[in-house]
Amino acid sequence: MGSLNNLKAMVLRNNSGELPSALKNCTNLFLLDVAQNLLSGPIPSWIGDKLQQLTVLSLSENHFSGNISMHLCYLEQIEVLDLSRNNLSNGIPTCIKNFSAISQRSINITEIRSRIYAYPSDYIETYGNDFSLGMYILNITLMWKGVDSWFKHPELISLTGIDLSGNHLTGEIPKEIGYLAGLHSLNLSRNNLNGEIPSDIGNLTSLDFLDLSRNELCGRIPTSLSQIDGMGVLDLSNNNLSGRIPSGGHMDTFGASFFEGNPNLCGQQLNKTCPEDMTPAKPQQPASHDSDFYEGLYMCLGFGFFTGFWGLLGPLLFWRAWGIAYIRFLNKVTDYI
Template identity: 45%
Template sequence: MSGELPYTLQNSTSLIILDLSEYYFSGSIPEWIGDKLSNLIVLSLRSNNFDGHIPHKICAGRSLQNLDLAQNNISGAIPKCFNNFSAMATKNKSSGDLEIWTTFQSNVFHLSALLVLKGREDEYSTTLGLVTSIDLSVNSLTGEIPKEIGNLIGLRSLNLSRNLLIGNIPDIIGKLELLESLDLSMNRLYGEIPSSFSNLNFLNHFN
């Protein structure tokens, strides 16, 4: 596949997983992804040729738990509206909630409410509802890391490596107490590691 994302995808309003990684899609990420596909839980456009900015309307995806835009040609600043990802702003679900999620998943896959290419259904069936992550690595993002990311207290993994980000590491990242993996390497960041990082008791990978 190549070219821009098919416009007809915006009619698939029941989608909860959209994984179109490792193809040759190009152009800008369309605004309608956030507008029309507001039920998405997983959005992966990894390893394509997308350029332009991250559209602000992507922040309409309040159910989004896994956002992967890594390895593209995306530029501009990280939108401050990322703090609208309310599903990433809550901590772990209870075991009762996870049981509901499991039941829901088994129904969803039969209802064709997701679009996954290259057979990644099994991968998502085990992680849906458990993993919250943002991966924007290997792009050309500029500006500072927005402090609003510190509101996403349910995040387990944050990868902003290999961009053109500048400034200090925000102290507020220390609020992400469930964070297990944090990669900010290969940017133009400066200053000391914030003392608030001592709160990251689950962090086992920091670069």
């Protein structure tokens, strides 16, 4: 196989064995699909080092383990990357921002066609200028929006997607995901990702499918998600998200099932009132035994003052003999002083 230098597409599914390193000589490959095999070990670094013309790479449903190879970031032309249902671990590399083809908001299909259907000089010498012989159509199956779907080339080259679901990935979703402005489908479900959903994910204005379910994501759902008008599917279920679900745009069209499994989420989608929307009840003062004591004390003081004041002043005012005696007493005291 390594001698097939002009090989453009290879689809080898439902087999077993090893991925021959001689394939690194097939530098003109634009499609490599070796899904549903028993391939194991780390993802070969030569895929990114040597096969830099790849537009579609599917390694799904194998037993690849270890990190997502940093060498895959050399695939600047990649548009569909499917590494789902393997045993990959650790974090998502931040160098995914190097996927320049996905970073463009619109795909130059003419340029991709010319790259895929570029014919070597010996082909022209053999077959002449009749290029219709080489306009082949591929029927391939890829995981798209969480479902195995059939695609015919060149329909496939108008789509962009990354599927890393069903692995053991950890760490946070890198904010560099926001560079992939032309991405149509992103599936990171069924991993062990944690931290908050980066607000930069709102830059993916072309996104039609986003599945972050069954992880350990926390914090609030970024409001920037509501700004993606073309979002058709959004699944954030079974995480540790909290706060109010953003409203507006397509966010109001998603049912409760796409947010369930997050006990601290609230909003109209879940028909659950947020704490800040509730009218605060007036706190009840606990009954105190001291209040009864002070109430009795004040009553006794008032009664004692009334009795003492009028008990002395009353006779002086109303009994003349007492009033004269009191005045004489004051005169004597004054004279003495």
